Amino acid sequence: EDKVVQSPLSLVVHEGDTVTLNCSYEVTNFRSLLWYKQEKKAPTFLFMLTSSGIEKKSGRLSSILDKKELSSILNITATQTGDSAIYLCAPIQGAQKLVFGQGTRLTINP
Amino acid sequence: NAGVTQTPKFRVLKTGQSMTLLCAQDMNHEYMYWYRQDPGMGLRLIHYSVGEGTTAKGEVPDGYNVSRLKKQNFLLGLESAAPSQTSVYFCASTVDGSYGYTFGSGTRLTVV
Numbered sequence: 001e002d003k004v005v006q007s008p009l010s011l012v013v014h015e016g017d018t019v020t021l022n023c024s025y026e027v028t029n030f031r032s033l034l035w036y037k038q039e040k041k042a043p044t045f046l047f048m049l050t051s052s053g054i055e056k057k058s059g060r061l062s063s064i065l066d067k068k069e070l071s072s073i074l075n076i077t078a079t080q081t082g083d084s085a086i087y088l089c090a091p092i093q094g095a096q097k098l099v100f101g102q103g104t105r106l107t108i109n110p
Numbered sequence: 111n112a113g114v115t116q117t118p119k120f121r122v123l124k125t126g127q128s129m130t131l132l133c134a135q136d137m138n139h140e141y142m143y144w145y146r147q148d149p150g151m152g153l154r155l156i157h158y159s160v161g162e163g164t165t166a167k168g169e170v171p172d173g174y175n176v177s178r179l180k181k182q183n184f185l186l187g188l189e190s191a192a193p194s195q196t197s198v199y200f201c202a203s204t205v206d207g208s209y210g211y212t213f214g215s216g217t218r219l220t221v222v
Contacts, residue, residue, distance in 0.1 A: 004152070006152075009150075031208060032208070032209070034211065041215045041216055042200060042213035042214060042215050042216055043153075043200075043213055045211070048209060088152055088153070090152075090153075092207070092208065092209075095207075096141060096160065096204075096206065096207020096208060097143070097155060097158060097168070097207065098143070098153075098155070098202075098211060099155075100145075100152030100153040100154070101152050102150065102151055102152045103151075103152045
């Protein structure tokens with residue numbers, strides 16, 4: 001059975017802090033892993049990771065995949081209140097389906 | 111704007127009523143998906159389709175039916191709604207399932 005576990009489930013930090021969100025997965029015929037940010041509505045795409053050890057960056061956000069450890073991390077530096085959201089990790093499974101973790105609810109206090 | 115459109119955006123149903131949620135995409139995507147999201151949980155796959163005329167079960171298919179008669183539309187039906195089906199429903203589409211998933215804005219369904 002496909003399984004995706006994110007940790008922590010909830011995180012509260014102060015503006016300016018750096019956070020690391022974790023995702024571990026066990027999916028059949030793993031292809032790639034996607035990270036999404038979800039505020040009030042639909043998830044919005046952040047990163048797609050296919051190769052191990054190659055960091056993807058977008059501004060203050062970065063992410064990396066470790067295929068050997070079946071895991072990925074999402075880092076956010078110099079956090080801002082606008083980073084408050086649920087962050088979802090979703091590996092693409094062999095049958096071309098996204099399998100989502102429970103999400104990490106991140107709250108940034110001013 | 112190109113994308114995925116879900117209708118309706120909100121709906122309240124009484125237990126036992128039926129309804130259909132519509133997902134429409136104008137990107138010529140082959141693959142379409144229906145997910146549900148409950149508080150404290152990620153998105154769980156209900157049904158999906160890899161092309162016109164095809165459907166397949168996902169992780170939580172019970173109580174739902176789907177149809178993909180036209181490539182651009184994916185319908186999710188509830189034949190006899192139950193309170194356990196209170197949730198936010200998201201539709202998504204992608205070219206071939208390997209990248210570029212586009213999500214609709216969601217349908218908030220409450221069953222009383």
